[in-house]
Amino acid sequence: MKLTHIIPLLTLTTAVYAAPQTFDFKDPKGVNNAVFKLDAPLESINGSASGISGTVLFDPENPAATTGKIIVASESLTVPNPMQKEHLHGANWLDVAKYPEITFEAKSLANVKTEGNVTTADATGTFTLHGVSKELTVPVKLTYLKDKLSARVPNLKGDLLVIRANFVINREDFNIQKGQYEDKVSPTIDLSLSIAGASVTK
Amino acid sequence: MKRILQLLAILILLAAGAIWLATGANRGWTKTSVAVKTLDEVTGIEGITYQKKFLPGVDFLGAAFGGAALLAGASLFFRKPKTN
Numbered sequence: 384m385k386l387t388h389i390i391p392l393l394t395l396t397t398a399v400y401a402a403p404q405t406f407d408f409k410d411p412k413g414v415n416n417a418v419f420k421l422d423a424p425l426e427s428i429n430g431s432a433s434g435i436s437g438t439v440l441f442d443p444e445n446p447a448a449t450t451g452k453i454i455v456a457s458e459s460l461t462v463p464n465p466m467q468k469e470h471l472h473g474a475n476w477l478d479v480a481k482y483p484e485i486t487f488e489a490k491s492l493a494n495v496k497t498e499g500n501v502t503t504a505d506a507t508g509t510f511t512l513h514g515v516s517k518e519l520t521v522p523v524k525l526t527y528l529k530d531k532l533s534a535r536v537p538n539l540k541g542d543l544l545v546i547r548a549n550f551v552i553n554r555e556d557f558n559i560q561k562g563q564y565e566d567k568v569s570p571t572i573d574l575s576l577s578i579a580g581a582s583v584t585k
Numbered sequence: 586m587k588r589i590l591q592l593l594a595i596l597i598l599l600a601a602g603a604i605w606l607a608t609g610a611n612r613g614w615t616k617t618s619v620a621v622k623t624l625d626e627v628t629g630i631e632g633i634t635y636q637k638k639f640l641p642g643v644d645f646l647g648a649a650f651g652g653a654a655l656l657a658g659a660s661l662f663f664r665k666p667k668t669n
């Protein structure tokens with residue numbers, strides 16, 4: 384085999400290995416969740432959202448190149464008090480009928496540190512809530528679990544990517560009751576994302 | 586009638602207090618479901634599901650006090666039956 388034939392072959396092989404994997408975050412187990420907390424005088428308002436979907440491109444050889452978009456269905460936001468839930472979904476707060484999705488589209492990672500299968504970084508991207516989009520940088524922790532998909536879904540082979548992120552947003556930045564009810568509901572919202580995506584190998 | 590309304594007011598107060606204490610004396614708002622966490626052993630993620638459960642809070646106690654006060658107040662409009 385001539386050298387001119389080997390070089391393209393090597394390039395192709397490298398390209399295949401370097402290709403990022405696509406992880407789908409629609410969890411068949413329904414475990415993925417986003418937790419939110421708002422302080423309030425009597426007790427904090429704690430709830431969660433389970434309607435999570437989206438895809439992330441992750442290359443285990445180059446975690447710094449990770450990009451992707453995570454979508455949370457606004458309708459899936461739940462709190463244990465039915466009246467609070469009605470208010471939360473209503474037109475005065477999240478208006479879930481008009482704004483059915485909350486999204487974060489990660490465009491770049493900075494301060495990337497990888498140890499074993501765990502990568503920590505600051506992800507910068509566009510966070511969209513209540514129809515308002517803002518550029519945010521949030522600390523993320525990515526855990527790559529090679530060949531672990533079959534441990535969760537027995538008839539599928541592939542890898543898992545677990546993403547964890549904790550960050551704080553200000554509801555006023557997203558035009559949610561701007562300047563209103565600050566004595567009753569904190570303007571800041573603590574968010575905590577714990578999600579796992581699957582990349583199926585054929 | 587006066588006596589019946591007053592007894593009813595006391596009964597509502599006692600029943601509400603007993604229910605509130607029996608369900609864990611929740612000092613927050615009334616809840617109709619509780620979050621249940623389950624650990625996914627592969628990913629280490631704690632999944633959250635909601636189980637239907639009535640957990641009366643301080644608003645429940647307040648409503649019971651309000652109802653009892655209304656009944657007790659209404660009882661004042663009735664005269665004590667004369668005994669002689």
